[in-house]
Amino acid sequence: MYRALTRNKFLEVINELARVGGMEASKGHSILIGATLEYLRKHAQILAPYMQAHPAQNEEFIHIVMPGVQRQ
Structure with a gap:
């Protein structure tokens, strides 16, 4: 019988x-x-090449996840 794995x-x-x-x-x-x-770390390694190849999406992503960063 399966049970949920509790934290404890x-x-x-x-x-x-x-x-x-x-x-x-x-x-x-x-x-x-x-x-x-x-x-x-794993996601950064996977996403970095894509983000570098698509600067417009990278800028939009940064604006969403770091709202205090001003656009240039």
């Missing part, structure tokens, strides 16, 4: 693996930050 169960498994590996337990925050940064 996930951390329980991760911390058990860390203990076996002689590592420090985690409260979960560092896992979230690390996964987010990895996700952003």
